Amino acid sequence: MRVMLADDSVLFREGIARVLRDAGLEVMGQAGDVAGLMELVGAAPPDAVVVDIRMPPTHTTEGLDAAARLREEYPQVGVLVLSAHVEPAYALELVETGAHGAGYLLKDRITDVEELVEAVRRVGAGGLVIDPGVVAQLVGRARAHSPLDDLSEREREVLTVMAEGRSNQAICQRLFLSPKTVEAYVRSVFTKLGLHQGADDNRRVLAVLAFLRG
Incomplete structure (x- = not known):
């Protein structure tokens, strides 16, 4: 490269x-x-x-x-x-x-x-x-009645890694989870946040960031 x-x-x-x-x-x-x-x-x-x-x-x-x-x-x-x-x-x-x-x-x-x-x-x-620091600041930002409050601690961890631009495989490695478990968490996160789960990593990151900045 x-x-x-x-x-x-x-x-x-x-x-x-x-x-x-x-x-x-x-x-x-x-x-x-x-x-x-x-x-x-x-x-x-x-x-x-x-x-x-x-x-x-x-x-x-x-x-x-x-x-x-x-x-x-x-x-x-x-x-x-x-x-x-x-x-x-x-x-x-x-x-x-x-x-x-x-x-x-x-x-x-x-x-x-x-x-x-x-x-x-x-x-x-x-x-x-x-950068993880940017994602952490957005995820941790206080907002009234945020759907983020509905996420479990593990779902928040998955969301944080996802928003950094990481693939499901990278989430598996970071959080020591199996591929099927990560897929289940990702689906749950998108469902609770009301986001469309894009087919590629870039689209889903943009979707997550659009939600976090709102």
Whole structure:
């Protein structure tokens, strides 16, 4: 898989590049700002881009703006946005602008090398990635008479993992449950929340996130 990186910190970029190369990914190029990133992508579009949410010149939402441009100009390129803080609104904005190949991950999470590499691979393959911290904040948000109150503790655990963009198989591995048990929990969660159970992982994640943000 071919990857490009964008962050104004050279040391941070080099650290991610080394991790990805060690995992067998090809790091095609690095940039310190959005202009440099777009130039690189325009010359040779990669499978995935990893971009910091805050970069020069304003250090606000340059990464999100870059993701939007890439979605419009290079829809085949997956984008993983890294953030130093849990910002659910930004995460939801990112994944809802495209039903595939998008992700939002906290920078603290990249200390887990396997987590970072898996996230890059998933967005590069067209999947969705939502940081567990964002999902936990949405699931735990207090709302009056929420259908979430009807979920059992185990169903909440399944919902949390599902909303991160994980497949049923990944839920099995995370929660140490059998495939049939996970399928039963997923059906129960969707029934209690009144959501349509989409055929693919991306659609069901979007459905869950749409419910959680409501």
